[in-house]
Amino acid sequence: MNLRFTEEQEMMRKMVRDFAQTEIAPFVEKMEEGEFPREILRKMGELGLMGIPVPEEYGGSEMDFISYIIAIHEISKVSATVGVILSVHTSVGTNPILYFGTEEQKKKYVPKLAAGEYLGAFCLTEPSAGSDAASLKTRAVKKDGHYVLNGSKVFITNGGEADVYIVFASTNPEAGPKGVSAFIVEKDTPGFIVGKDEHKMGLYGSRTVQLTFEDMKVPEENLLGQEGEGFKIAMSNLDSGRIGIAAQALGIAEAALEAATAYAKERVQFGKPIAAQQGVGFKLADMATSVEAAKLLIYRAAQLRSEGQKCGIEASMAKLFTSRTAVEVATEAIQVFGGYGYTKEYPVERYFRDAKVTEIYEGTSEIQKIVISKQL
Numbered sequence: 334m335n336l337r338f339t340e341e342q343e344m345m346r347k348m349v350r351d352f353a354q355t356e357i358a359p360f361v362e363k364m365e366e367g368e369f370p371r372e373i374l375r376k377m378g379e380l381g382l383m384g385i386p387v388p389e390e391y392g393g394s395e396m397d398f399i400s401y402i403i404a405i406h407e408i409s410k411v412s413a414t415v416g417v418i419l420s421v422h423t424s425v426g427t428n429p430i431l432y433f434g435t436e437e438q439k440k441k442y443v444p445k446l447a448a449g450e451y452l453g454a455f456c457l458t459e460p461s462a463g464s465d466a467a468s469l470k471t472r473a474v475k476k477d478g479h480y481v482l483n484g485s486k487v488f489i490t491n492g493g494e495a496d497v498y499i500v501f502a503s504t505n506p507e508a509g510p511k512g513v514s515a516f517i518v519e520k521d522t523p524g525f526i527v528g529k530d531e532h533k534m535g536l537y538g539s540r541t542v543q544l545t546f547e548d549m550k551v552p553e554e555n556l557l558g559q560e561g562e563g564f565k566i567a568m569s570n571l572d573s574g575r576i577g578i579a580a581q582a583l584g585i586a587e588a589a590l591e592a593a594t595a596y597a598k599e600r601v602q603f604g605k606p607i608a609a610q611q612g613v614g615f616k617l618a619d620m621a622t623s624v625e626a627a628k629l630l631i632y633r634a635a636q637l638r639s640e641g642q643k644c645g646i647e648a649s650m651a652k653l654f655t656s657r658t659a660v661e662v663a664t665e666a667i668q669v670f671g672g673y674g675y676t677k678e679y680p681v682e683r684y685f686r687d688a689k690v691t692e693i694y695e696g697t698s699e700i701q702k703i704v705i706s707k708q709l
């Protein structure tokens with residue numbers, strides 16, 4: 334196994350790092366006030382960052398999956414908000430069309446998504462179907478060249494801001510997971526209603542909304558894949574999506590580690606920097622070791638995905654371990670900062686708030702354990 338990044342991958346890291354420092358960092362405060370980073374996404378589109386793994390044929394950058402993960406990792410070190418917007422847009426907003434769409438669907442939607450002209454979203458979760466995703470209640474009934482959708486979705490990342498939504502609905506409720514179908518839905522479809530914007534613990538600049546579909550007529554040609562194939566489409570795209578969320582968590586953990594290390598070197602107590610005192614030094618050593626282990630799990634899963642191999646178990650392990658690491662490292666970073674860490678003057682409280690949701694979305698840690706244990 335080659336543990337070195339290629340020259341192309343290192344160039345991607347440098348380009349994204351520079352972009353994050355010059356374009357994203359100055360906007361973090363605005364995002365903390367709740368502003369959606371529309372202009373940043375436009376610039377990311379110009380740089381090819383909204384379609385990194387998309388083939389050139391469909392307007393993308395046609396880079397490997399590892400380069401895409403590098404981008405989420407580096408962006409999330411500066412802003413986990415922009416990190417999750419990019420991950421959802423690409424992994425579960427664009428890829429389902431790329432992998433399961435007809436040629437017409439791909440030509441119609443993917444180039445605009447890859448250019449950042451359109452933003453993508455993924456609508457699986459419902460008020461009574463979270464971890465048990467197959468129990469969703471949204472119905473799709475075929476009638477006169479359309480599917481008529483009724484139901485509601487919750488916690489939809491990019492909801493309201495996105496232009497294209499991958500919506501999961503049941504075309505055959507008796508069939509359970511095998512009755513779920515996927516649809517490509519455009520935002521301005523009559524009956525598509527954007528509801529409550531959630532007030533979250535973190536990721537203030539990202540949108541998380543409720544959606545309601547009231548007799549929403551979706552053209553028959555917007556069925557994605559075959560009827561009944563929807564659950565497979567959701568699950569297989571979540572496999573790679575979970576590597577993206579793990580990379581987001583890694584960015585947060587690394588940022589927290591770097592902030593805590595820098596502070597511990599300059600903060601003097603009892604006559605020497607606190608980094609030189611064993612209680613703090615050992616803490617930093619544990620944090621750094623966990624971050625390194627997380628990195629290896631993530632890039633191993635990303636390598637398998639890049640090679641087109643199955644990566645479900647590796648993706649779940651990477652997400653399970655890295656999200657836990659992000660929460661633990663951010664918590665310890667606050668401890669290193671002491672009272673200052675509990676204030677908004679330093680970024681570590683933001684890392685702590687942003688880290689928590691990585692243990693929840695795209696499958697909770699408990700769901701990752703189900704996926705892993707089922708395959709053992």
Ligand code: CAA
Pocket residue numbers: 417421455457458463464465466467488489490510564565568569571572645694695696697700703704
């Ligand atoms: N790839 C392809 N097919 C898969 C699959 C995968 N990874 N996982 C399951 N399937 C298929 C199975 O093969 C099975 O078909 P067969 O019977 O033909 O073999 C079918 O799907 C049903 O599978 P299960 O019996 O395993 O289904 P289940 O109901 O027990 O559910 C689960 C499995 C893993 C618990 C699943 O429900 C799950 O992942 N739940 C969590 C949901 C989730 O992650 N939601 C995230 C929402 S999106 C989000 O959060 C985005 C955001 O905003 C950031």
